[in-house]
Amino acid sequence: MAREPLVGRSVPRVEDERLLRGNGRYVDDIAPAGCLEAAFLRSPHAHARIKAIDVSLARLMPGVHAIFTGADLHGQVEPMVFQIAKIVPPPVRESTGAWSRVHPMAALPTERATWVGQPLAVVIADDRYRAEDALELIELELEPLPAVVDPLDALAPGAPLLEPEWESNLALHYRFSNGDVDAVFDSAAVVVEEQFRSHRHIASPIETRGVVAQPDPYDGRLLVWSSTQTPHQLRDFLAGALRRSPETLHVRAPDVGGGFGPKGAIYPEELVISYVASALNTPVKWIEDRSEHFLATTHGREQVHTIALAADADGRFLALRDQITHNCGAFNILGLVVPYNSLTHLVGMYAIPAVDVEMRAVVTNTGVTAPYRGAGRPEAVFAMERIVDRVARRLGIDPGELRERNAIPPSALPYETGMIYRDGTRQVYDSGDYPELLRQARRLVSDEDWEARAGAGREVGIGYAAYVEGTGVGPFESASAQVIAGARVRVAVGSASQGQGHRTTLGQIAADALGVPLEAIEVVGGDTNAIATGFGTLASRSLVVGGNAVAKACAELRAQVVEAAAGLGFEVGADDPLPLGPMAALTPFNPGRPAGAPAVLRAQAEYYPGPVTYAAGVHAAVVAVDPRTGEVEILRYAIAHDCGRAVNPQIADGQVIGGTMQGIGGALFEELVYDDEGQLRTASFMDYLLPTASEMPEFRTAHVDVVSPLNPLGVKGLGEGGAIGPMAALANAVEGALAGHGVVVRSCPLTPDRVRALVRATEPPVPTAQETT
């Protein structure tokens, strides 16, 4: 184009004015006339036999329209079968022997409840207040059964079984082995082994889940509004479970206040509310409250790694061994997705000749886990980057220097790891400059006297976390572009926004491909009627897969418009802006319309990506730790990042810093704690602490963007990257700060109590009547 391209420029987000003026429309803003409201009765036990659910008294309450239990739904809706959990691509099976199994989840169970918070019944009432009043009158008779909470306990002989049809709680297994790991470990100069735990936390989008189901008596269709990342998947799932044709379902995700992965899953409440609205033939709304969210929206991150790294005397990594135990929660709903990501992102940017990784994913009487921003990567990177620091400390080599020694050089790219990616293709790092990422991250934290800034009494530590991230996974994404009235183009996408700014970034891509100003573009999504097929917004894929679909559809539309313009007497050169105004002449109601001219200018495209493209990053955290109180302060948090071609650098930085902030939450504040009976002890924001603006540290970023050779736009995904590094970087920093005390950080969050306990364990015992400071 003759004009300056929009891609690469930080144009202001077009969605912000509407949102900041309070004109966002979320599921709870959808209020059809006569809409009833639902409240769910949830299991108070982690594992229990359902003896009876007596709703007779509750049903008599004024304002209560109906109550449904599992018995009422039995035979009316199909059990929820998570087909994706069974997918093991043949190359993955050949490479690792992977298998995965899943037991069906009743939308409302009739026999057993298997986690605290599992929905058991639903009350439909005039409003949520009355529905909650009625919940208190339901008589629930449960016989508690032994529960298992810890993933290692779940594998012990005699552990309570989640699924009695199975002989154990093992839901998924694989083992990848490459090279003679045992021999290398036997002869290596240095071997370090540790057990690291990635703890359970929850994404906590500002908007909880919600569903409004609205039957249309005119055409018999059911309109389902849901705060989901995947409206098309939800439509097809509901069609199967409700035994309806997908064409009779219209799923819309309006403004969504954050997704982060959990809203990419399909939930019992979506099925129940859709069924209930159909059965009662009236609109029904359910808005999840925060208490429900903690119990019933998917959790993430819980893995135990027993990891060992062998190196030579110069610190060259020789072999890696890791046994991973992954907690699926009560159901293995997504199979390989998270556990297998942990394998393919464990080794990261290092060249390690011999690798042996075994995964055991187990079901337990806890909330279901699913992808959460990073999806198996932060867990693996925590274990890997911790063990790298342990090796560095053993050898007395600076952790940054040790990483540079082992980083794959740009000259070795494309680099084949020997692993098979989750999509069945060979894992190849396509592009990047890992040593430069490390250098930039180190540079960003080397310009200040941190000891002076920390002040007396506090110890300073710098911690790194390096990672790569496969982004832009298939199978496809779709986009359409159509010339509409007012010299505008409407672009519809299958991957809608949950706050990422797609209207802006996809608009920039569309405007460049068409040769029109950004103001001429309108991006719509989250609507199965706006575009018939789509996959969804998840897994750092929208820009790579959806963005290239938009570019493709818009290039085709440009060709159509150029041809139509020629028919109207306008010559448009290859670099010329595209004239949309004259297209108004094509309306069928124009008497002067050229004969045979098209009445519709519309293009549709699907983009089918090849193997994933690799984003990468190095985080560097500088902390000050008070060993007397265990308080950790982040003095600076630096990020060197490679997101390929940045479409909108400001939005890219926002994504990276936002993800990092979410990761910092997990590293310092957030933890879902179950007690031994499977009761969630952290089911409110009083007990589960999110970082706030006050906890934002000083950030520095550097871009080491290497354009991806794998897609026409040259982009890489960046939605998750920021969240991958903080647990490892901050744990490394805190351990580094307390190196003089000889502590080992094996888990997060690094609360004052936990950090102080690490220090205290290294101090001589203090007699009670003596000095304690």
Added chain:
Amino acid sequence: MKPAQFAYHAPTRLEELLQLLADGAGEARVLAGGQSLVPMMNFRLATPETLVDLRRVQALRELSVRAADGALLVGAGVTQARLLREPAVQAGFPLLAAGVAHVGHPQIRSRGTVCGSLAHSDPTAELPALALAHDARMTIARAPRRREFPPGSTNRTQPWNSQSERRELAADDFLVSYYETAVEPGELLEQVAFPPLPDGAGWSFRELARRHGDFALAGAIAVVAPGRHARLVLFGVGDRARRIASVEELLLRAPAADAVPGDAAALLEQIRTQVPALVAAAVNPSGDVHASADYRRELAGTLAVTAIAEALERAR
């Protein structure tokens, strides 16, 4: 997360408010800022039959310095934000200003009231501890006891303007235990009076919270005029904020800072070596998801030492 049904009243006159509380027969709760009560109602941990909102009662908005003794008078309707904005507080009550700044965030302080926090008596809250450190006095009001009407009497109207009953308590008598004060059903904490700190006293407010604005894992307030006056108040480490008598006695025995050169250093050393054990013996923290009891006990000692040292510094 919706409250159970309740009746709501928002009277404009104090006497009417007190009568509504009296009529509530223990099932009525005062609504001030609602920063603790409303979440508890939404969780259905509290299910009052009646809420009596005091925010329209002009008489409860008093915030002034009493001429007679210089005490700061804070009515039940005064928000924490208003307290912080008050120039007389910033100028004359620096400890109060420093401590209240740790209460939640601006959004919370703009609704939360000083008296509401005191009456809620959360053991980890700042205001009860500040009240102890300031030797604050609480005024508790109630409607006049209802006369017994003889059967068959036709005149059952209770005149609003009959004299309300009042009693005054020291902060230490006002605070009872976890979420419990001396306020009886039907009563209102009408006002709190914070006397100024003694002349020449140094002060310090120290707390450690997991995040800015959270309830403290533990906190310490020290007010010291060496040899003359000593307060050490700890909060978050027991059923309520408490003064630590053993440490106060130690501080009262201490010489004035300017008495003999070298005494100050000796005093600090004595504090460092003795206070943690005295504190550990005096507090009774419990553990939760945020921190263990042992951690809180140790932290209380650490904060106490820091606070006393800072107060002594300021006393010079």
